[in-house]
Amino acid sequence: MSESVGPTTPPPETPPATPGPPSVASRMAFYQRAGGVVTPILTAVLAFFVGGIVVAATGHNPLTTYREIFNGTGLNWFFQVGSHELRVPFTDAHVWFPWNVNDANSEAAFNLQQTLLLATPLVFTGLAVAFAFRCGMFNIGGQGQYIVGAMVSVWVGSSWAGMAKGPHILLAIGLATLAGAAWAGIAGFLKATVGAHEVITTIMLNWIAYWIGQWAFGQGGPLQNNFNESVPVSNDVAESARLHVFWGDPLLQGLHIGFFFAIAALVVYSLTLNRTTLGYEVRAVGFNPEAARYGGISVRRNYFLAMAIAGGFAAMGGALDILGWQFRLGVIDIQNSTIGFIGIAVALLGRNTAVGVALSALLFGALLNGTSTRNLDPDVFQPELAGNLTLMIQALVVLFVGADLLIMVLWQRAQRLRPKRSRAGEAPV
């Protein structure tokens, strides 16, 4: 660990004769990087700690509870290291791999598939929040954008059953993404033109999407199924629009290729922000709109575009859930879904970086799965309570990230209180 930059640096035995390479600036940069990794981890640990106190208060042992939840996530699958083979995609070649992917049906493997299945849409809704954040906007509308994507994809996927598999899937995902972009674009457009605050407009759009869904799939709605009019649910997605399951049993919600879409989305997110002129503009506007304007960047255009791209991400997440494992969308699904809202916590905890979003999506996906009724032994902890635990941890993360500064200060204070020691005790950068 590094020592703090600031007043408490221990006195060097002799002042360095030459101004060495670690300048103040580079030290600061390192420090920020260190803080950048440390604070989210601290945030998560703190949230789990407080959650543990609540578990203890209900008369259960927090440690065994957390262990059970962990086992339910399937992440213990990674502990079963051995010598196995992995087939390289599109070839017949096999390479050595530490984990046994052929064992798709063991309990751990099955649980892991479910965790990754849940993490996939969280990556998308997390990116939807993160991208808008980078442009200086708080997109609360991930939920509505996700619903719009799900609705459009279930409509396209259940229509034109005769289409070829590839085009049908691409059409469903493409239209859903565009619809989500247009949906969120409304909020961006309103901010750019009349200055309506995006927090207000995206919340309103969430409700509009919600009620459109209630009407469209409800009894007598235009998208309700045509086999049982007492059930408020859509038609099933046609076989030609279902995503390929590459790990696990297709009949038992195996992991579909939407998982790779999520990884690709993370890469696209990172490249767009850092390697394109669009990303340059978005970040400039996010950091300092006045300087961006001075530099000749259209702030309004970027508000609109960033919001539309964010909506496209969330909607694609919705489409992949429908085409990957849900295959139908009902009134109840729309009522119960919180994927878009968890995306806010994902982005906050992930600090709006691609890697951070990936990791925190995995964390929340694992939590959702580990605390589900199916995975948690009621003798250890009641699953109904455990579900609330997920909500609590989610809320605590949002709260603590909001108190980011506080954690930064505590961290600095902790550094300051550490006993003085020699400069040789520094960790390599």
Added chain:
Amino acid sequence: MEAASAPILELRGITKQFPGVLANDQVDFDLMPGEVHALLGENGAGKSTLMNIVYGLYRADMGEIMLKGKRVNFGSSKDAIRSGIGMVHQHFMLIPVMTVAENIVLAEEPVHDGVLLDYDAARKRVKDLADSFNFHIDPNARIENIGVGQQQRVEILKALYRRADVLILDEPTAVLTPQEATELAGILRTLKQEGMAIVFISHKLNEVLDIADRVTVLRRGKKIDTLETKGATRESLARLMVGREVLLRVEKKPSSPAEPLLKVENVSVLDDRQLPAVQDVSFEVRAGEIVGIAGVDGNGQTELIDAITGLRKVDEGRVVVGSEDVTGGGAREVIDAGLGHIPEDRHRRGLVLDFTLAENLALHDYREAPDSRFGWLFPRRLIARARKLLQEFDVRGGTPLTRASALSGGNQQKVVVAREIERDPRVLLAAQPTRGLDVGAIEFVHRRLVEERDEGRAVLLVSLELDEILSLSDRILVMYEGRIVGEYGPDVSDEELGIAMTGATEPQAA
């Protein structure tokens, strides 16, 4: 009052190491009662660090502090305050929603009934205190409603209320208008007569000579010299401060203006409240000349700059850059027409502080080859170009990948100047280009502006510093209440300009 023979504060061999920087290196310093002792040095010379050590905010690695003959060792600023040291920082530490009196008595409030603030007593004490030092201040005013100069007085009163006999002022004039600075000088004289010992941190030569009795010069953490201001000159102080001869007067040849490159024709502009800020202003700037716009702050200069650069709507009139009418075109069009703009406020506008230097240097060019092609950015090319520019413009303290916020003000300004000049603009608009810079950086910026002029660019300089206008401009326009009220040659006297700036020459009933 006779100056006592013993120093009230004495520092011996103060050394302070920050990672990678020796902020103070064996610095000695002494302060007599009843004197103003200036601490002079460039940005980053270690002035503030030294005084923060005295005030207990930092702890020295080596050396000792003697206060009134006794060795002291402050663990925090509380100890320092208790021992009679007061410090006014550049950024005031006042509570905006509370009144002047409440802020001053904070932490030492008069109480009634044991716990309640006795507001009347507080107000009376503050009033008496202010009167005794001849301060004009309303104890009932809320901090958020009074100006910066007044807030500074509140900070000084706060120190006096806590019975400070050593007062440290950290760059007190940086935030003040020239008039407020003059008033501050008066206040310091009064305090001096009362026997107060004052440390005055500054990098401005004029005010040091004007206000201080003695001056200690720091350079790169080392004490260079302590001398009486009597007999010292701006040139001699500048030499001590920078370590080489500094040209305070800009050397330039007479201008040879050619064709007009910037034409402002009958321009009127509204301010944010939709009130007329600029009214019917016309002038032109020709290739190879520097035209200075002088005026007191708030007379429409900012709105005029914004209108020319496409950042604010031109209500009436035309702006022509080169041969292109850019009126109402927006910033992009004005930039493309060949206008470089060094903005008034580098933090608000000139830089994206969270961007790297490479990204900042590309702020106008990022969407053109070779920086990008088909929307794809080439970060390596940005970095390569930035490396070249940072070297050419002698930007210190950062690599292309350093964030702009990590640089000192002078180096940040060099980055802005580099970016604007590098595009080879036909017209260069420099607004307050040396605000907050130290002598070395000012010299650099001034020299660059004259070089740009000599290369045939049209330079429009807008500044609140009369010295700057006078030493650089080939023609001087004076702005008052949104209008140009006079045009002068380069040999005009400050007095004449000063009078014009107050609107006295404005043709009545014209």
